[in-house]
Amino acid sequence: MRPAAFEYHRAASIEEALSLLAEFGEDGRPIAGGQSLVPMMNLRLARPEHLVDINSLELDKIERTGDTLSLGALVRHERYFNEPLIAEHFPAFLDAAHWIGHPTIRRHGSLGGSISHADPSAELPCVCVLHDATIVARSVNGERRIPASEFFISAYVTALEPGEMVVAVELPIPQRKQHGAFIEIAERMGDFAVIGIGAVLELDGDTVLDARIACAGAELTPVRAASAEQFLKGRQLTEEVAQEAGQLFAQSVDPVNDYRSSAEYRRHLIVQLTSRTLMRAMKSKA
Amino acid sequence: MTQTTLTVNGQTRTLEVEPRRLLADIIRTEFDVSGVHIGCAHGVCGCCTVHIDGIPRLSCLTFAVQCDGKEINTVESLGGFDATHVLQQAFKSEHGLQCGYCTPGFLMTLAPYVEKKVANGEMPSDEEIREAISGNICRCTGYHGIVAAVRKAISNQLEGQQA
Numbered sequence: 392m393r394p395a396a397f398e399y400h401r402a403a404s405i406e407e408a409l410s411l412l413a414e415f416g417e418d419g420r421p422i423a424g425g426q427s428l429v430p431m432m433n434l435r436l437a438r439p440e441h442l443v444d445i446n447s448l449e450l451d452k453i454e455r456t457g458d459t460l461s462l463g464a465l466v467r468h469e470r471y472f473n474e475p476l477i478a479e480h481f482p483a484f485l486d487a488a489h490w491i492g493h494p495t496i497r498r499h500g501s502l503g504g505s506i507s508h509a510d511p512s513a514e515l516p517c518v519c520v521l522h523d524a525t526i527v528a529r530s531v532n533g534e535r536r537i538p539a540s541e542f543f544i545s546a547y548v549t550a551l552e553p554g555e556m557v558v559a560v561e562l563p564i565p566q567r568k569q570h571g572a573f574i575e576i577a578e579r580m581g582d583f584a585v586i587g588i589g590a591v592l593e594l595d596g597d598t599v600l601d602a603r604i605a606c607a608g609a610e611l612t613p614v615r616a617a618s619a620e621q622f623l624k625g626r627q628l629t630e631e632v633a634q635e636a637g638q639l640f641a642q643s644v645d646p647v648n649d650y651r652s653s654a655e656y657r658r659h660l661i662v663q664l665t666s667r668t669l670m671r672a673m674k675s676k677a
Numbered sequence: 678m679t680q681t682t683l684t685v686n687g688q689t690r691t692l693e694v695e696p697r698r699l700l701a702d703i704i705r706t707e708f709d710v711s712g713v714h715i716g717c718a719h720g721v722c723g724c725c726t727v728h729i730d731g732i733p734r735l736s737c738l739t740f741a742v743q744c745d746g747k748e749i750n751t752v753e754s755l756g757g758f759d760a761t762h763v764l765q766q767a768f769k770s771e772h773g774l775q776c777g778y779c780t781p782g783f784l785m786t787l788a789p790y791v792e793k794k795v796a797n798g799e800m801p802s803d804e805e806i807r808e809a810i811s812g813n814i815c816r817c818t819g820y821h822g823i824v825a826a827v828r829k830a831i832s833n834q835l836e837g838q839q840a
């Protein structure tokens with residue numbers, strides 16, 4: 392398949408990109424790596440009339456400001472592996488990065504692109520929800536800061552308004568040392584996840600002080616495990632406790648049933664992967 | 678139509694290109710370079726991998742107009758029609774191909790990978806090699822021959838350095 396006709400515009404500055412996107416509204420889309428948008432266009436699932444190429448904009452910085460790590464929308468996935476601030480503070484993010492697409496895709500795909508595309512099985516939207524990230528969006532009307540929990544509305548649907556574009560993702564740097572992990576099951580390494588689970592733990596020895604768990608691929612947006620997170624607080628983390636947390640998480644979600652997997656198998660995976668991810672996060676302590 | 682200057686395997690041409698045209702199609706139809714194979718045309722199979730300014734990229738997920746002024750290399754630039762490149766030779770001896778449709782994509786994905794490993798003096802594990810080729814699909818070989826070819830291409834060059 393080949394894409395429908397569109398007009399191509401190369402933006403030289405953020406201001407120019409935003410003014411073009413404002414002019415085109417619903418009919419315009421920014422393009423960076425194109426690793427999600429172009430497949431959608433080739434399959435004619437997306438038919439933007441105007442593409443605004445933002446590859447030459449300076450939106451690829453990774454910087455720390457106070458207790459916030461800000462990642463520009465044009466940071467390419469392969470850079471996460473070489474970023475000491477991610478390795479130190481967001482180990483679950485780093486672990487998740489290995490599961491994003493394939494090496495060629497990770498070299499070109501961008502953070503802003505993946506977030507805006509909002510595939511329900513994608514790693515980065517899940518990681519944003521896991522880490523309580525803030526999505527920074529900009530339009531000619533100014534900047535909006537949207538909590539990740541409110542950004543992902545449904546499959547491929549976000550809180551972005553026509554004419555608005557993601558410019559950065561902000562991650563709150565935790566006060567205390569955190570341990571994290573991310574595991575997923577896909578048909579083939581790098582394929583879309585059937586289920587992916589991310590976990591972040593704050594530990595005192597084996598005792599959980601705080602826990603966060605999120606799942607990709609179960610529902611139409613990433614989901615957090617409120618009941619399992621609550622259950623883990625104050626408990627000693629053992630295989631049994633981790634299994635129980637997985638059961639609680641699986642009971643609290645309503646998994647989709649599709650060609651990739653039945654809802655029942657997804658529920659089974661949530662139990663097992665939650666348990667494995669928690670244990671992997673704890674073992675990463677050593 | 679957008680005026681676009683592309684250099685494919687050293688041949689530079691300026692064309693009037695419809696924005697919706699994929700780089701893979703332009704290379705095949707306008708430059709008559711048929712080593713770029715199109716399998717899935719939506720970024721899943723890796724057959725259309727080319728180098729843009731030396732970096733592997735899927736030419737089915739790239740619009741030709743985005744490549745204005747860029748240097749593009751296809752499998753033809755590796756070892757020519759005699760396939761003399763060390764990786765091509767290893768694919769031949771280790772049965773890294775059967776029908777050959779996916780081979781240009783594998784070679785273009787792997788050539789910089791092999792080069793980097795050799796430069797670092799590293800021999801990757803089979804698992805690492807499999808991750809490196811995870812974006813390329815081969816329906817014939819079952820991948821064993823391809824993994825063996827990568828190992829051979831790297832080990833031959835590492836031994837050559839020691840000698």
